[in-house]
Amino acid sequence: MRGALLGYRRNAAGALVRESERVIAEVRSPVAMVFQQFNLWPHMTVLANVMAPLTLAKGLREDQARSVAGEALERVGMSAKADARPPQLSGGQQQRVGIARALAVGPEVMLLDEPTSALDPELVDEVLEVIKSLSRGGMTMIMVTHEMSFAAEVSDRIVFMEKSRIVTIGTPREVIHQPEHPRIRAFLQPWIRRSLGNAAAGAAA
Structure with a gap:
């Protein structure tokens, strides 16, 4: 938090070293x-x-x-x-x-x-x-x-991950409403279809 490493520190050689359990507990508090x-x-x-x-x-x-x-x-x-x-x-x-x-x-x-x-x-x-x-x-x-509508409504920043790797980070507009990455567009297609279907149903009612 506040730019600090969580659970690790860098030694004199610049390598990551696990912190002590006491320090980790303090960071978690x-x-x-x-x-x-x-x-x-x-x-x-x-x-x-x-x-x-x-x-x-x-x-x-x-x-x-x-x-x-x-x-x-x-x-x-x-x-x-x-x-x-x-x-x-x-x-x-x-x-x-x-x-x-x-x-x-x-x-x-x-x-x-x-x-x-x-x-x-x-x-x-x-x-x-x-x-x-x-x-x-x-x-x-x-x-x-996986509540995409909620994430779009309440989030300041969205991190899209796949297979434990970050695909992209951005605002709700960048990640959900106007996605550029093809993997995100593919992921969102079912949600977009459902959203459009619900909107059409509401208009018809």
Whole structure:
């Protein structure tokens, strides 16, 4: 972050050398993760799930952690479910709890790994709306996603990758709306056809 290498440093010869676990942990501390499969503890309440990293990793007292966790749940619209357990929630609600857990630690950057891929289609929008609200609030996020319309709407920069290699980096206009790279055009064709079909259907209605 801030131009620093992550997990590595250059030695006197200029070669990359892995940093110590202590330094890596320090670099990771301002970063929070939202997982694809929620990764909530099923035997713990929603509030306890959000409090856990605050007490275990941040060393907050229980009353402090409870207050911070409550505020995070409020931000994602889940405060009414604070005493529920994950198996009692829908997938969209569980993912919103996962986002609250990440928010609670006060990250500078949030990483989101396909945050809607494990959800039924009707639950996707509620999670995307939460992510949009965080973006509008100035939260820096790096998200892996195949939700192309959402990526085009909310992103400042898009990185298109294939086989672990970066194909191109650009604005949504450069990468999605006016792509020049033939591989990206081929990738986007099914999405463009669906978008045009949906637009035509809406006009006909």
